[in-house]
Amino acid sequence: MIIPELDHPTLHLAMAQFDLAAEAMNLDPRFRERLKTPQRSLMVALPIRMDNGNVKMFMGYRVQHDSARGPSKGGVRYHPDVNLGEVAALAMWMTWKTALAGLPYGGAKGGISVDPNQLSQSELERLTRRYVAEIFPLMGPDKDIPATDIGTNQQIMAWMMDTYSQQVGFSVPGSVTGKPLSIGGSLGREEATGRGVVDVTLEALHYKGIKIHDTTAVIQGFGNVGSHTARILHEAGARVIGVSDVTGGLYNQAGLNIDDIFQQHKFGIPIAEMKVGDHLTNEELLTLDCTVLIPAALSEQITVKNASHLRCQILTEAANGPTTLEADEILHDRNVFIIPDILANSGGVIVSYFEWVQDVQRFFWNEGDIRQRLQEIITSAFHRSLLFSREKKTTMRLAALMSGIDQVAQAHAVRGLYP
Incomplete structure (x- = not known):
């Protein structure tokens, strides 16, 4: 099997955007290469027994771009075009996204190269559970919290949460977000x-x-x-x-x-x-x-x-x-x-954060509170970006990127370099 490479147009785009923002904000050279390089990248082989008895191999990925500001957070994508380069780009964008919104997270992303529509429900469940078993060392409510993305849904998140919980021996609702309400999901998450x-x-x-x-x-x-x-x-x-x-x-x-x-x-x-x-x-x-x-x-x-x-x-x-x-x-x-x-598109991770907080506290909010808090956070981020773009006479994209990157760089600066 040919191992997918990082040479991917989406990653090139993410890197180029970062370079433009880093240059515009005169980012300290100490942080430039560090923030362009994923903290951890995992590729996993997923042999799955299909309903007809044959064994088929799939490739899965999980990239944690940065965790200086907290546990990494990001969706899991099921799509035929998923590869390591795309996942690395999406993880980088998630880092800037969570920082821009002021969430105590770093960015991560995962995925499996598969067309979920071509699998039966039982095949999809076996694939999902095997994926979680393979990335388990990276997962956890205080380490890395997966969520829904293209090709995944509440049921897949329920299988992920259950598989993780089986591994540790007790129920851990905060291990994933985007779950059904019956096992710790949040009102308002789907929309x-x-x-x-x-x-x-x-x-x-x-x-x-x-x-x-x-x-x-x-x-x-x-x-x-x-x-x-x-x-x-x-x-x-x-x-x-x-x-x-x-x-x-x-x-x-x-x-x-x-x-x-x-x-x-x-x-x-x-x-x-x-x-x-x-x-x-x-x-x-x-x-x-x-x-x-x-x-x-x-x-x-x-x-x-x-x-x-x-x-x-x-x-x-x-x-x-x-x-x-x-x-x-x-x-x-x-x-x-x-x-x-x-x-x-940061509304998804903002309400994922709300879901995680509710799971950790074992205290759940009503939908009106969730909508109000979402609106407050995302509109505040909009106006900060707009004000920044007007003051610096730059685009909204560069303003948002610079704001997010600056938050992450500050976290690295005060934490220092270990060892």
Whole structure:
């Protein structure tokens, strides 16, 4: 088997963003190489007995980028394209994200190179439990706390929590987040990332002087993040005119029936098969004329090839790394207001933090408290980044990155170097 390498475009993007921010903030050279290098990287071979009796090999990964500010935190992704380079990039972004939000965490990420839709439920369970058994030495509520990501859900988190608990001999709800409520999950966790995306988008609209009822929105991706973003934005009064999933997109200038689309998608009907608007491709969707464009799918969707064709005033990055550096420059020159990913999609890790706190304290909050605390933290991070960007005359992306990186560098400075 060929071992995946770190040479991955998403990691190149994360490194390049860091270099730009480090140069702009004149970061102490002592910290530059340290903060670009993951603290720990683990690759695990996962031989799984399939339902037909054959044994199939999968590759799993867990990267802990930094733990200077606390235990590392990050999702586990099940996707065919997962490899070590992508996971390392996502772990780095998670470090800046948690620091920007003021959470006492470092960044981590994990994943398995697999298409979960091609596995039976029993095969998926065996794969999940074997993965946790292999990364067990790195896991723990005070060491590294996995969560949901693309291709994983509450049930997978329940298997992870159970497997970890079996290893230690007692129930440890705080070992993972994104669990079902019955075993220590938190109210509001499923919609948290989407709700956070809407919170910062509303702040950006207010900053730009645009009323919500005059707002049109286009959302690429209709998974957990995109679907809840569309629903909550629609409920807030925006007109959602375009949505898409991997099969294609739907468009209606008068506004789509988001409730209908949400329910159909919940029952497994792909957007390309729905009859509630005009069909178009994901590429066409990105260039629709709208107030707010929200990429909520995979990385590097907005590139030098299509950036000049975007027709939005605000770009809210619900996905991780959806915009390349070259596209960033084009959009900046065109005065597109970008809410960067480490800010825009931090609602998930913020409510994951709430879940972890509730598990550790054995005291659970109501949903109203969770929504209020999420809004307070993420809008505060938005305004700090906005103020910083205006004072330093830089972009929102660089402002957010510099703020997060500075927090981590300060932690390393005061802790010193051991031994």
